[in-house]
Amino acid sequence: MVHPVFENLPTTIFEEMSGLARELGAINLGQGFPDDAGPEPVRARAAEALMTGSNQYPPMRGLPELRRAVAQHYRLSQGLDLDESEITVTSGATEALAAAFFSLISPGDEVVLFQPLYDAYLPLIRRAGGVPRLVRLEPPHWRFDRAMLEAAFTPRTRMVVLNSPLNPAGTVVPDEDLALLAEFCVAHDAIAVCDEVWEAVTFDGRRHRSLMDLPGMRERTVKIGSAGKLFGMTGWKVGFLCAAPPLTRALAAAHQFLTFTTPPNLQAAVAWGLDHHRDWFTAMPAGLQASRDRLSAGLVAAGFAVLPSAGTYFLNIDLRASGLTLNDRDFCLRLVREHGVAAIPVSAFYAETPVQHIARLCFAKSDQTLDEAVARMARARQALERQDA
Numbered sequence: 001m002v003h004p005v006f007e008n009l010p011t012t013i014f015e016e017m018s019g020l021a022r023e024l025g026a027i028n029l030g031q032g033f034p035d036d037a038g039p040e041p042v043r044a045r046a047a048e049a050l051m052t053g054s055n056q057y058p059p060m061r062g063l064p065e066l067r068r069a070v071a072q073h074y075r076l077s078q079g080l081d082l083d084e085s086e087i088t089v090t091s092g093a094t095e096a097l098a099a100a101f102f103s104l105i106s107p108g109d110e111v112v113l114f115q116p117l118y119d120a121y122l123p124l125i126r127r128a129g130g131v132p133r134l135v136r137l138e139p140p141h142w143r144f145d146r147a148m149l150e151a152a153f154t155p156r157t158r159m160v161v162l163n164s165p166l167n168p169a170g171t172v173v174p175d176e177d178l179a180l181l182a183e184f185c186v187a188h189d190a191i192a193v194c195d196e197v198w199e200a201v202t203f204d205g206r207r208h209r210s211l212m213d214l215p216g217m218r219e220r221t222v223k224i225g226s227a228g229k230l231f232g233m234t235g236w237k238v239g240f241l242c243a244a245p246p247l248t249r250a251l252a253a254a255h256q257f258l259t260f261t262t263p264p265n266l267q268a269a270v271a272w273g274l275d276h277h278r279d280w281f282t283a284m285p286a287g288l289q290a291s292r293d294r295l296s297a298g299l300v301a302a303g304f305a306v307l308p309s310a311g312t313y314f315l316n317i318d319l320r321a322s323g324l325t326l327n328d329r330d331f332c333l334r335l336v337r338e339h340g341v342a343a344i345p346v347s348a349f350y351a352e353t354p355v356q357h358i359a360r361l362c363f364a365k366s367d368q369t370l371d372e373a374v375a376r377m378a379r380a381r382q383a384l385e386r387q388d389a
Contacts, residue, residue: 005126012119013348017332021342027373030332030342032167032313034364038233039273039280046269058264060256062089066267069274070225070240077200077281078210080223082242088252089267091259092237093197093226098124099241100193100222103254105130109158114144116168116349118195121161133157134352139318140307142169143177149184157188162211165198165311168346168360172206172310178214186216191247197226197239200281202311203289212242219244222251227270232284232364238266288313288364295363298374303381313364316346320357324384327356331384335359339380341373 017030037043061067067084074080090096097120105111107129113121114135125132133152135144162181164173173181185192192211199208212221227238241251273280296306296315305321319331326334328345336342343361347354363370 003127005123009123013344017336017342017344020333020336024336024340026336026340026342027369027376028342029361029363029365029373030336030344032362032364033234034232034313035366035369036232038231039277041277042231042269042273042280043233045272046265049265049268053268054264056264058261058267060261061252062087062262063264063267063271066271066274069271070242073274074210074223074225074242076278078208078213080210080213080242086242086244086248088241088248088255089262090239090241090255091262092228093195093224093239094120095237095255095259096224096239096241097121097193097195099251099254099258100224101125101128101130102258103250104191104193104222104247105159108156110154110156112149112152112157112160112190114162114166115351116142116166116346116355117161117351118163118167119349122351125161130159131156132351136350136353137166137169138355139169139316139358142166142171143174144181146180149180153184153188153190155188157190159191159193160185161193161195163195164211165196165202165208167198167312168314168316168344168349168358170307170309170312170314170316172202172208175209178209178211182211182214182217185211185220190220192217192221194221194223196223197229198312199225200230201285201288201313203285203292204310206310208311219246222247227266227273231270231273231280236266236270238262238270291363291365291367291370294367295361295370295374298371299361299377302374302378304377307358309363313362314360315363316358316360318358322381324381326384328359329356332359334384335377335380339376339383341376341380 014031021028067087071082105128111130223242225240228234228236305318307316309315332345343359346358347356
């Protein structure tokens with residue numbers, strides 16, 4: 001018999017829209033991956049390590065040089081004082097999330113989550129026996145307040161899951177909101193699992209701050225990072241779990257029975273990149289900011305209402321404010337089938353009472369791709385307006 005958590009799970013919206021893009025030859029601004037191959041020196045290091053290094057099991061917790069490099073990277077980029085003994089390397093951030101949920105949630109524990117949310121959270125938490133408590137964020141600011149947290153936290157709250165920068169909203173949680181959440185975590189003795197895979201992709205001079213950095217949070221935070229997002233190579237699936245020793249012991253215990261380890265050549269290349277290719281962490285967000293601005297300007301000129309994007313690969317259009325009456329799913333299906341551009345309906349990121357007038361677009365693409373997508377979307381908007389008239 002199939003476990004009830006997985007029995008009726010649909011295909012993810014990302015696979016659905018990417019499948020349609022492949023089938024129809026559409027421009028894929030849906031699934032979040034860059035057009036380019038990633039930094040050549042880091043890829044070359046992976047190839048070299050594959051041919052000349054060990055291809056046998058690396059240590060379960062990760063190569064020592066990578067764990068040291070991760071700790072040093074977070075020291076330089078975020079001012080965090082992490083030791084390599086507090087780092088566990090995983091096969092991507094989703095595996096890191098699974099290890100955190102399976103090792104730290106007991107049946108009946110309540111878990112506070114913010115929707116819109118990554119679609120892996122709920123099935124993993126429910127499979128661990130957790131009980132989700134959802135906080136609904138809304139555009140255009142996507143922020144929570146004290147009243148929302150008071151309604152979500154209870155004496156049974158064991159964990160809170162925070163994604164910042166937030167996909168799909170493209171927001172970076174401000175310091176005052178982090179401080180409020182830290183206050184609730186401390187008061188309720190809750191563990192914070194912080195999905196920070198987009199931490200290096202922030203714009204307009206913003207700097208990511210981890211919840212781990214706030215008073216009272218160092219010993220109760222699990223920080224999750226992703227080399228695939230750091231270096232724009234989403235298929236590499238090298239993730240990081242960062243936590244104080246008592247939490248790390250539990251996380252590593254779960255990790256050893258999930259994937260156990262991660263390809264050693266990729267680990268070696270990521271370690272080299274973190275240590276020796278640091279210019280990337282200035283050049284990469286600058287390039288993506290230019291792409292964000294290019295797509296945003298084109299969409300505004302085409303008559304779309306574009307929401308701000310402070311981080312991630314994504315920006316959103318407000319269909320209602322753009323004068324369109326379709327809900328987001330119907331809009332995205334017609335956009336890909338009739339006009340050749342794949343996007344993601346943000347309602348797919350909600351488990352309850354979804355916002356249904358926002359569509360997400362990925363701007364981590366070449367200028368040529370973005371310009372052609374804008375031209376097609378301009379024609380799509382004109383066609384939809386004529387049909388609504």
